[in-house]
Amino acid sequence: MKMKMKMKRVISVILCAVMIFSCTASAATAAKEENLPSFEWDGHPVIFIQGYSGPILIRDRGLETEEQVWGIKPGDLFKKLIPNLYGILSSISKYADGDTAPFVEQFREVSAELIDDISMLPDGSSKYNIVSFPSTVEEASITYIKDELNGDGMPFFQDDFIDTMAKTVPEEYIYVFNTDWRRSQIDNSAHLAEFIDSVLAKTGADKVDIFSMSHGGQLTATYLYYYGTEGKVDNAVLNSPATGGTTLVTELLGADPINFNLEELLRFACVMLNIELDLRWLGRLLPQEFLNSLVKTAFNEVLLPHAIYFGSVWDFMDIETYTALRDVYLDPVENAEIIEKADKMHYECMANMGEGLRRAQQAGVSINIISNYGTQLGTGKKIDSDFIINTTHTCGANASVYGETLGKDYVQKNTVCKDASHDHIAPTGTVDASCCYLPENTWFVYEQYHTQTWFDPYTRCLILELLLTDNITDVHSDGRYPQFELSQNPLDGVYVRFTDSKTGEYSQQSSEMLIKSLTDSYSLNILSVKINGVEQNIGENLTVCRAGEITVPCVIPEGTDRLKVEIRYERKNDLLSDPFTRTIYFEYKD
Ligand SMILES: [Zn+2]
Numbered sequence: 353m354k355m356k357m358k359m360k361r362v363i364s365v366i367l368c369a370v371m372i373f374s375c376t377a378s379a380a381t382a383a384k385e386e387n388l389p390s391f392e393w394d395g396h397p398v399i400f401i402q403g404y405s406g407p408i409l410i411r412d413r414g415l416e417t418e419e420q421v422w423g424i425k426p427g428d429l430f431k432k433l434i435p436n437l438y439g440i441l442s443s444i445s446k447y448a449d450g451d452t453a454p455f456v457e458q459f460r461e462v463s464a465e466l467i468d469d470i471s472m473l474p475d476g477s478s479k480y481n482i483v484s485f486p487s488t489v490e491e492a493s494i495t496y497i498k499d500e501l502n503g504d505g506m507p508f509f510q511d512d513f514i515d516t517m518a519k520t521v522p523e524e525y526i527y528v529f530n531t532d533w534r535r536s537q538i539d540n541s542a543h544l545a546e547f548i549d550s551v552l553a554k555t556g557a558d559k560v561d562i563f564s565m566s567h568g569g570q571l572t573a574t575y576l577y578y579y580g581t582e583g584k585v586d587n588a589v590l591n592s593p594a595t596g597g598t599t600l601v602t603e604l605l606g607a608d609p610i611n612f613n614l615e616e617l618l619r620f621a622c623v624m625l626n627i628e629l630d631l632r633w634l635g636r637l638l639p640q641e642f643l644n645s646l647v648k649t650a651f652n653e654v655l656l657p658h659a660i661y662f663g664s665v666w667d668f669m670d671i672e673t674y675t676a677l678r679d680v681y682l683d684p685v686e687n688a689e690i691i692e693k694a695d696k697m698h699y700e701c702m703a704n705m706g707e708g709l710r711r712a713q714q715a716g717v718s719i720n721i722i723s724n725y726g727t728q729l730g731t732g733k734k735i736d737s738d739f740i741i742n743t744t745h746t747c748g749a750n751a752s753v754y755g756e757t758l759g760k761d762y763v764q765k766n767t768v769c770k771d772a773s774h775d776h777i778a779p780t781g782t783v784d785a786s787c788c789y790l791p792e793n794t795w796f797v798y799e800q801y802h803t804q805t806w807f808d809p810y811t812r813c814l815i816l817e818l819l820l821t822d823n824i825t826d827v828h829s830d831g832r833y834p835q836f837e838l839s840q841n842p843l844d845g846v847y848v849r850f851t852d853s854k855t856g857e858y859s860q861q862s863s864e865m866l867i868k869s870l871t872d873s874y875s876l877n878i879l880s881v882k883i884n885g886v887e888q889n890i891g892e893n894l895t896v897c898r899a900g901e902i903t904v905p906c907v908i909p910e911g912t913d914r915l916k917v918e919i920r921y922e923r924k925n926d927l928l929s930d931p932f933t934r935t936i937y938f939e940y941k942d
Contacts, residue, residue, distance in 0.1 A: 389813055390519035391820045396561045396586050397525040397551050398517060398819065401544075401568030402507040403803060404594075404664070407530035408485040409470060421469035421482065423504075436462050447646065455646065456653045463654060472534055472661035474683075476690040484530040489550040495524040505530065509624065513806050517563075520820045527551055533567060536663030536693040537574040537701075544571060545579045552584060559586040563819050565803045566741070569593020569721075570667065573709065576719060577701045580712025589819045591722045592738055592803045594668060595789070596702055596745035601668035602677065603731035604651045605659065611732025612647065614638050620730075620739055623843050626807045628873050630929040661687075666694040670745060674698050706748055706768060706789035713790065718825075720793045720818045722811060723747040724800040724839075725783050728754045736782055740802035743783060747794045750784040757781035774828075778836045779856035780937040781914055785835060792826035798936075800839035810840045838936060842871040846878075846896070846919050848936050851903060857941040858908060858915055865906050867919065872899040874923035879931055882918040884909055895924070913940040 409422035433440070440462070443454040471479040486492045486505040494514055497505045506514070507528055517526055529547050531540045548560055562585055564572040569590035576588060603610055615635030622629050659665045660681050666674060674694065682691055701708065713719050723746040724738035736743045736751040743751040750765060752758045757780065764777055764784055769791035776785035778796060788794045797811050805811040814833050817823055827835035834855050840847055847870055849855050850862040869876050878894040880887055883906060890904040908915070915938040922931040 403566030
């Protein structure tokens with residue numbers, strides 16, 4: 353009986369969530385036109401490399417049997433799910449009663465066709481004759497994608513970003529690089545090298561600029577490792593790159609239970625869709641453990657047996673995990689080809705990534721990495737991340753265990769940056785950037801989610817300027833772009849700094865704080881401000897109007913070198929919303 357009640361709740365909550373997302377997904381709006389920068393074009397074509405599983409895959413291209421076998425379209429997913437909805441829900445119901453078999457069977461059935469279409473063989477090659485799409489240089493330009501392909505092949509959720517780039521770079525000079533993301537980055541980077549040659553040949557330019565994200569960032573790093581000295585790239589920006597893999601994948605594929613935080617997951621989804629919905633209540637309502645168990649079962653029972661032949665899945669593992677799991681899952685004879693490439697990727701490229709990127713940098717490539725920190729890894733492991741990728745794995749930084757700091761007596765490593773006068777420690781005391789692959793060219797955005805740059809005005813401007821100009825040489829060169837900054841997405845609510853100091857810093861003389869509203873959808877009521885747990889006397893009825901700012905007085909405690917500031921606020925006229933708290937850290941600067 354109890355289980356039946358639980359099931360009803362699960363079903364109603366899932367339906368409710370589906371409805372909310374289908375109604376609001378279309379409400380996502382572009383970032384405000386007037387805020388978008390444009391620059392003088394330097395004549396370099398831009399190559400855009402998207403994240404994992406972004407590119408469309410086509411089977412038997414040019415033959416009568418031609419068919420698109422991969423390309424995420426939410427509408428198609430719904431079409432596939434709806435006829436099976438009753439079966440899915442009843443199998444979930446049985447799962448709740450302890451019988452997991454019907455759920456596994458159902459999931460296997462729903463995904464069978466999809467999985468078979470993109471299967472890889474034990475030697476790491478494709479079961480079917482598959483190519484990524486758009487493929488040729490002609491097809492891969494934004495002009496062609498828009499005019500001839502009706503937008504098919506546009507990177508997911510990135511139309512606005514491309515439109516902004518197009519204010520500087522003519523659309524026929526913006527290309528989307530698509531590759532068979534199932535393969536190893538060893539193969540993909542060779543493919544990218546060919547593609548860059550074709551773009552240069554077609555446009556007559558001497559160099560290209562590259563913007564990449566996530567798995568595409570790992571691909572770009574691999575390309576720069578092997579081909580970075582060839583002089584064909586001017587600016588490369590790697591946004592949340594999976595350079596050293598991500599523990600998320602091993603967590604999903606490994607034997608231990610996972611513990612996705614649903615409140616955080618829903619927030620992630622809202623940021624991704626640029627909607628300011630407060631769904632914390634929904635996260636609290638959902639039976640967390642149960643849903644985590646469902647996801648884990650689906651992965652282990654249905655996806656794992658296929659995923660182990662994807663070169664890319666192995667590339668997602670860090671070196672230690674790779675070695676351990678390779679010996680469990682891969683056969684030295686049957687899977688020799690997969691092992692050969694994965695070994696090369698890990699022991700040659702990933703193990704020496706810093707060296708490889710610096711070699712490319714010295715050869716003239718301006719390489720810049722955007723990393724994010726301050727969020728726990730999605731699967732619940734105590735790892736500092738952007739929810740999807742370990743902060744350490746994006747850029748080589750040393751990051752503390754999530755929820756802890758590097759320690760009061762921690763000394764900056766200075767293994768790569770040898771300049772002891774540089775402060776490469778985050779205001780949170782959780783990240784040391786002095787040991788990054790590129791300490792002077794890695795930016796860290798606090799509490800920014802994986803690749804969700806577009807709706808964050810700060811990171812968006814930084815990336816565009818790094819990619820399209822040579823204005824910013826490193827993290828010291830422009831006060832507008834310090835090495836450590838806060839995410840400024842509308843859902844983050846408020847931005848805070850001391851009026852007499854730079855971002856993330858304070859002095860003993862600081863006596864006033866600037867609180868800026870990041871949202872223009874709501875006015876905010878500031879309910880309280882605490883510094884190291886002490887409530888500040890800020891007066892009553894403090895309202896920050898939409899996208900406005902106020903200053904409040906504050907008292908700095910003596911003898912501290914780090915402050916924890918907690919701003920508690922509510923959104924005016926928002927019926928569903930409870931108060932929010934944003935917690936921000938500051939470090940002492942004379
Ligand atoms: Zn330095």
